[in-house]
Amino acid sequence: MSGVLVVCESKEGKLRKPSREILSLGRKLAAESGGTLSAVSFGTGAADLASDTGSGGATKLFVVNDPSLDDYMTETHTSALQAVVAMAQPDILLFSASTNGRDLAPRMAARLNVGVASDVTSLEWSDGKLRGTRPLYSGKVIAHFEAAGKPAVATVRPNAVPAEDAGGAPSEVVPVEWQAGEPKTKLIETKAPAAGELTIAEADIIVSGGRGLKDAENYSYIRDLALALGGAVGASRATVDAGWIDHQHQVGQTGRVVSPNLYIAVGISGAIQHLAGMSTSKHIIAINKDPEAPIFRVSDLAVVGDLFEILPVLTEEVKKAKAQH
Amino acid sequence: MNSVVCISHVPDTESKIKINQDGSGIEEGGLKFIVSPYDEYALEEAIRLKEAHGGDVTVISFGPDRVAQGLRECLARGATKALHIQGDPSGVDSLGIAKVLAAAIKPMSPDLVLLGIKGVGTDNSLVGPMLAELLSMPQVNVVTHLELADGKLTAHREIEGAEEVIALAMPAVITAQKGLNDPRYASLKGIMAAKKITIESTTPAELGVTDEELNAGGIRITSLELPPEKAGGRRIEGSDTAAAAAEIVRYIREEVKAF
Ligand SMILES: Cc1cc2nc3c(=O)[nH]c(=O)nc-3n(C[C@H](O)[C@H](O)[C@H](O)COP(=O)(O)OP(=O)(O)OC[C@H]3O[C@@H](n4cnc5c(N)ncnc54)[C@H](O)[C@@H]3O)c2cc1C
Ligand SMILES: Nc1ncnc2c1ncn2[C@@H]1O[C@H](COP(=O)(O)O)[C@@H](O)[C@H]1O
Numbered sequence: 139m140s141g142v143l144v145v146c147e148s149k150e151g152k153l154r155k156p157s158r159e160i161l162s163l164g165r166k167l168a169a170e171s172g173g174t175l176s177a178v179s180f181g182t183g184a185a186d187l188a189s190d191t192g193s194g195g196a197t198k199l200f201v202v203n204d205p206s207l208d209d210y211m212t213e214t215h216t217s218a219l220q221a222v223v224a225m226a227q228p229d230i231l232l233f234s235a236s237t238n239g240r241d242l243a244p245r246m247a248a249r250l251n252v253g254v255a256s257d258v259t260s261l262e263w264s265d266g267k268l269r270g271t272r273p274l275y276s277g278k279v280i281a282h283f284e285a286a287g288k289p290a291v292a293t294v295r296p297n298a299v300p301a302e303d304a305g306g307a308p309s310e311v312v313p314v315e316w317q318a319g320e321p322k323t324k325l326i327e328t329k330a331p332a333a334g335e336l337t338i339a340e341a342d343i344i345v346s347g348g349r350g351l352k353d354a355e356n357y358s359y360i361r362d363l364a365l366a367l368g369g370a371v372g373a374s375r376a377t378v379d380a381g382w383i384d385h386q387h388q389v390g391q392t393g394r395v396v397s398p399n400l401y402i403a404v405g406i407s408g409a410i411q412h413l414a415g416m417s418t419s420k421h422i423i424a425i426n427k428d429p430e431a432p433i434f435r436v437s438d439l440a441v442v443g444d445l446f447e448i449l450p451v452l453t454e455e456v457k458k459a460k461a462q463h
Numbered sequence: 464m465n466s467v468v469c470i471s472h473v474p475d476t477e478s479k480i481k482i483n484q485d486g487s488g489i490e491e492g493g494l495k496f497i498v499s500p501y502d503e504y505a506l507e508e509a510i511r512l513k514e515a516h517g518g519d520v521t522v523i524s525f526g527p528d529r530v531a532q533g534l535r536e537c538l539a540r541g542a543t544k545a546l547h548i549q550g551d552p553s554g555v556d557s558l559g560i561a562k563v564l565a566a567a568i569k570p571m572s573p574d575l576v577l578l579g580i581k582g583v584g585t586d587n588s589l590v591g592p593m594l595a596e597l598l599s600m601p602q603v604n605v606v607t608h609l610e611l612a613d614g615k616l617t618a619h620r621e622i623e624g625a626e627e628v629i630a631l632a633m634p635a636v637i638t639a640q641k642g643l644n645d646p647r648y649a650s651l652k653g654i655m656a657a658k659k660i661t662i663e664s665t666t667p668a669e670l671g672v673t674d675e676e677l678n679a680g681g682i683r684i685t686s687l688e689l690p691p692e693k694a695g696g697r698r699i700e701g702s703d704t705a706a707a708a709a710e711i712v713r714y715i716r717e718e719v720k721a722f
Binding site for chain 2: 212213216236237238240241242243244245247248249251252253254255256257269273274275276277278279280281282283284285286287290321322323324325326327328329330336337339340342343367385386391392393395399400410411417420421422423429434436437438439440441442443447448451452454455456459460463
């Protein structure tokens with residue numbers, strides 16, 4: 139067993155939360171398999187992550203320090219990761235199931251002639267194999283799988299496993315030689331979102347609005363509560379289709395699958411395609427005036443009532459409570 | 464401008480999914496199958512490119528007899544050719560599927576290969592990038608806007624909270640995200656015209672893909688089970704808004720421990 143290699147993503151010099159989660163998971167797998175835990179990072183600031191990856195438990199941080207890797211591009215990153223994999227020879231290769239993780243993992247795996255266990259919610263090493271689970275068919279079924287490839291490759295759903303730091307010393311930085319090729323794609327620009335808006339992909343708390351809001355202006359009820367809680371704004375497809383909010387916010391089968399610590403569904407009926415995107419959230423609160431709304435079947439706290447009455451009071455109460463604690 | 468669109472045939476999202484007797488897969492009897500919604504965006508984009516620049520749109524699908532019906536629907540919407548690769552992909556992992564598709568697509572030398580971002584239901588999001596790698600083509604995933612001008616493609620890609628604009632050389636692979644376009648319905652004329660087109664048929668073996676290659680990926684579903692029931696949620700009813708709000712805040716603070 140030569141160990142677990144975790145592909146890290148960073149933002150402004152810090153590890154992204156999904157990367158801290160897969161480091162935690164990688165540490166568990168390394169312990170179960172008797173191997174070591176290493177991390178890999180790309181671009182000019184890559185080595186700066188050594189203290190973060192060290193507290194995540196990685197003994198080594200492989201870095202490919204090249205300016206052509208500062209922005210994620212499929213071809214360059216696959217080629218650089220290939221050089222690292224050749225050096226590290228991992229038995230398990232972990233990615234976060236972020237947009238870029240889901241782009242890189244299958245491309246890399248195909249080059250290595252192995253499969254990918256996609257968007258998994260748990261992993262373990264037993265009997266010399268990587269095994270795990272993931273929901274299928276809108277969460278109507280849980281699949282148990284095994285991954286026999288060398289390396290066994292998986293992408294892990296953000297927020298599905300806790301990010302627990304081990305508090306270790308900084309990782310030993312191992313520079314990896316790599317020659318940039320001539321890519322067939324070029325990033326022309328990145329259009330950033332409105333400043334201060336948290337994305338639903340990584341948020342710990344999501345407040346989502348549905349057709350119960352009645353019109354676009356009333357999304358302010360959702361935004362105010364999300365802001366008070368420090369959470370992100372989510373949406374049902376009905377509201378996206380109505381043009382009340384951008385598709386980026388849509389939760390569900392044809393939107394994003396999220397799994398935050400707290401999901402608050404407001405004026406959302408709970409169609410199966412919506413549940414597909416949020417039913418693995420740790421805590422679910424639903425506010426709906428229909429006592430029979432299907433969303434209540436997956437809720438930990440079902441609040442039957444009118445959102446227009448409850449939300450303003452709730453937002454004020456949250457602000458007050460936060461000021462006290 | 465010749466395009467290939469990869470079509471996955473999936474259970475209708477409203478379907479009641481039943482696990483089969485030995486827990487190895489789902490019960491297909493009684494299920495209604497549809498062309499995966501994301502593949503419809505891929506197909507629509509290929510048809511629009513054909514309308515603007517000419518060429519063929521070939522739809523291909525690897526699956527059992529029923530997928531021919533899905534391909535027929537694609538022809539009715541405006542695809543010009545169809546290839547059915549006969550077989551059962553349910554026991555094959557995504558790498559195996561990508562190998563079969565790559566073997567079929569390589570001799571066609573298309574300018575563009577389009578897929579859905581994911582096959583709805585299994586939601587793997589794997590076949591597109593794997594296929595791009597096997598075809599040695601550049602890829603752009605999660606495409607919400609595509610332009611072709613002077614033989615050059617520009618794709619908009621959705622990432623967490625932002626959008627990237629990427630220029631790419633053809634031949635290329637793209638995976639379609641919702642928002643790319645509004646897929647059309649089949650017209651009566653289209654349905655009639657589609658009846659005259661023969662759906663070509665082949666098998667992985669005829670394409671030269673061995674069983675060993677089909678199973679090289681090593682991902683295997685060992686069993687399926689029903690998700691655990693949500694243990695007793697609590698309910699707040701009644702007209703006392705202040706009490707309801709107070710209880711929600713208590714829950715968020717003490718049980719969720721959000722602050
Ligand atoms: C292929 C396919 C893919 C899909 N993908 C998605 C997806 O990704 N995400 C998604 O969300 N949907 C998706 N859908 C759509 C889904 O089926 C539903 O139509 C949609 O989720 C409904 O949105 P909603 O709950 O906001 O609206 P509705 O179903 O209209 O529900 C509105 C709710 O608001 C409540 N309400 C009204 N007024 C108030 C009030 N004053 N106070 C409190 N409650 C109130 C009502 O009781 C009702 O329950 C998909 C559908 C298909 C066919
Ligand atoms: N059996 C198949 N035949 C043809 N295309 C497929 C098949 N399976 C998947 N695809 C294509 O690959 C895309 C992504 O599927 P997946 O990786 O399974 O989520 C789908 O949207 C289809 O375009």
